[in-house]
Amino acid sequence: MNRIVDDLFVCPREWMDEECVGVVRLVRQWADREIVSKRMEYRQGYDHLFETKRRMLCMDIGLEKLCIPAEQGGFGWNSPGRAPGLLTLACEIGRADASAGALLAASCSICTLFCMEHNSSEVLCRSFPSSGSGDQPRTPAVILPGAGFSGKESALFLGRSIAARATLEGGSCTITGAGLRPLFAGSRADLFCTVCADAKGMPCIALIPGDARGIRRGGALLTTGLNACTNAEVSLDGVEIPKDHVIDYPGAVEELYSWLNLLLGGVSVGAATNFFELLADWSDNRVIKGGTRLKENPLCASVLADVAEEIALAKILAHDLASLIARPGALGGPSLRRTFTYAGMIGSRIQQGVMRAINRGLELMGSAGYAKEWHVEKHWRDVKTIQSVLCGVAAEVPVKMDTARFFYDCTEL
Numbered sequence: 001m002n003r004i005v006d007d008l009f010v011c012p013r014e015w016m017d018e019e020c021v022g023v024v025r026l027v028r029q030w031a032d033r034e035i036v037s038k039r040m041e042y043r044q045g046y047d048h049l050f051e052t053k054r055r056m057l058c059m060d061i062g063l064e065k066l067c068i069p070a071e072q073g074g075f076g077w078n079s080p081g082r083a084p085g086l087l088t089l090a091c092e093i094g095r096a097d098a099s100a101g102a103l104l105a106a107s108c109s110i111c112t113l114f115c116m117e118h119n120s121s122e123v124l125c126r127s128f129p130s131s132g133s134g135d136q137p138r139t140p141a142v143i144l145p146g147a148g149f150s151g152k153e154s155a156l157f158l159g160r161s162i163a164a165r166a167t168l169e170g171g172s173c174t175i176t177g178a179g180l181r182p183l184f185a186g187s188r189a190d191l192f193c194t195v196c197a198d199a200k201g202m203p204c205i206a207l208i209p210g211d212a213r214g215i216r217r218g219g220a221l222l223t224t225g226l227n228a229c230t231n232a233e234v235s236l237d238g239v240e241i242p243k244d245h246v247i248d249y250p251g252a253v254e255e256l257y258s259w260l261n262l263l264l265g266g267v268s269v270g271a272a273t274n275f276f277e278l279l280a281d282w283s284d285n286r287v288i289k290g291g292t293r294l295k296e297n298p299l300c301a302s303v304l305a306d307v308a309e310e311i312a313l314a315k316i317l318a319h320d321l322a323s324l325i326a327r328p329g330a331l332g333g334p335s336l337r338r339t340f341t342y343a344g345m346i347g348s349r350i351q352q353g354v355m356r357a358i359n360r361g362l363e364l365m366g367s368a369g370y371a372k373e374w375h376v377e378k379h380w381r382d383v384k385t386i387q388s389v390l391c392g393v394a395a396e397v398p399v400k401m402d403t404a405r406f407f408y409d410c411t412e413l
């Protein structure tokens with residue numbers, strides 16, 4: 001296939017300034033040179049090569065400091081208006097490797113809590129965005145409230161149980177919580193972004209260094225996808241952090257959810273885009289009975305069309321969400337509640353659409369789809385894992401309740 005995917009899966013370009021275009025081009029060159037063109041070598045030496053490639057992306061190219069204010073030594077992408085650019089980068093990295101994309105999505109989402117123009121904290125900007133240890137990029141883990149009500153003692157965030165507690169004492173804060181499950185990377189994280197409940201049951205966010213005393217990690221979980229983001233259950237046994245490492249301004253948790261939906265959505269769209277490239281090459285070279293190329297068969301062409309439709313619509317939805325985050329006033333007036341609700345709805349639809357696309361393509365490819373030589377099965381595993389942790393059945397129910405509250409003014413959900 002000789003057409004460029006950018007010409008097929010369109011997206012708005014008006015907010016892509018020269019700097020953004022340059023960074024995206026640099027990341028695409030990294031992806032094509034280091035991973036996409038060396039798929040088998042990368043897959044065979046994945047455990048060893050992943051950190052090398054990720055270090056190159058985060059440290060050498062500098063994406064580790066993407067959202068850090070320029071005056072703090074960062075790129076200066078610290079305004080909501082950069083949402084379309086950050087989304088495009090998430091797509092590019094997801095196209096190469098979803099694990100690298102997921103970690104960067106988590107890192108950028110965390111940075112938006114204290115680096116944006118409206119919430120900038122010089123203390124936190126200095127403390128957390130730089131490399132985790134020496135020349136190694138930071139490995140963040142996000143612990144969100146769990147789906148459903150876990151008991152009468154559990155504080156809630158919009159129907160979601162908050163399992164961690166934050167107790168302020170003078171200039172410090174003590175965090176407790178048992179059996180916490182991060183989205184990913186729990187076994188190796190050097191920063192935990194944890195949604196907690198304060199003494200009044202109100203949600204706040206604690207930024208906990210991975211080497212803090214009182215952190216206990218369970219054994220590494222064997223997961224289907226995102227294998228480089230090794231997860232584990234985490235318990236916080238009286239972990240003490242400075243008071244200024246707790247973020248409690250109104251709407252902080254909603255903002256975290258919105259950015260995670262956007263950027264992890266971009267990672268999945270990027271993985272699906274590379275899946276499309278691989279599927280297109282396969283259908284170009286697959287000949288069926290009568291000497292006809294598979295893609296010229298009407299039934300097969302309809303399946304290929306389904307795949308392209310789902311990916312194209314998911315990408316459009318992702319850019320619509322980026323526009324809403326970047327300019328909330330352009331779509332009916334600024335509203336934190338509106339942005340949070342739409343981010344949940346759109347994030348869920350993106351993951352569902354991308355998963356449908358990959359499922360349909362795998363069915364068409366048959367045994368080739370599940371063979372590692374074609375590399376498409378890894379995209380299926382990675383996207384399915386993102387979908388499950390972000391908007392699986394258990395996580396989707398609270399999103400539906402958020403939607404009902406917003407559109408129907410429900411007050412007892």
